[in-house]
């Protein structure tokens with residue numbers, strides 16, 4: 403089932419807002435990767451941020467890859483999103499675990515770690531790819547993404563991403579919002595927003611109250627008049643396929659493929675995003691050697 407992402411802008415045009423309920427997306431990630439709660443929360447927050455950023459891209463068929471690389475036990479956390487509302491991702495160590503943090507929440511910052519970076523690569527198809535990278539701030543994902551927007555894209559942003567994991571490890575709530583100040587925003591409205599932002603509660607508590615995307619936007623932007631622009635479907639989608647997997651093997655080159663045949667006789671590749679297994683026997687591998695020669 404698809405989740406919904408809603409785009410809005412203040413009537414004065416100075417501030418834009420994106421809100422998403424990503425419960426099904428994060429549940430799908432949990433189902434594919436069998437993540438423990440810490441990884442569910444970290445990957446879930448990144449997927450939530452990525453799907454919003456994907457919806458910001460105007461170029462058709464463009465996509466972006468976001469990575470959190472820190473020194474925590476989760477290892478690399480990666481998400482890929484596109485402008486059609488599709489997102490997928492994985493975490494290097496889905497079974498990493500840590501005690502709850504000082505405020506009794508899943509310790510995502512500890513799981514990701516602090517020494518490292520957040521990188522964003524945008525594949526804009528016809529144009530040169532855009533690459534941005536910032537040092538990790540807290541590893542809590544939302545803070546890191548806000549820092550990225552400020553540093554790399556020079557857009558002051560408020561980013562709130564939240565995942566609540568239930569006792570049975572299923573996803574109870576997931577969602578988030580990004581508020582961005584447009585370059586032409588005047589001082590008065592900027593101050594007004596900064597004041598309002600101080601009173602915003604956590605996104606998971608808003609989701610727990612049952613707020614829709616529109617309700618969430620109105621809650622966050624209650625001091626402003628807001629126009630809801632549109633609502634789009636967003637979903638966890640993996641587009642892996644046999645041909646793509648074969649191309650990955652072919653790209654290893656004929657010597658590597660021959661080594662696989664000599665050592666293992668056959669090979670199996672498992673998709674990192676959806677755990678689907680692709681098996682290639684000796685005949686298939688020999689055909690790939692022929693392709694690699696061409």
Ligand SMILES: [Zn+2]
Pocket residue numbers: 640641642673674675676677678
């Ligand atoms: Zn896949």
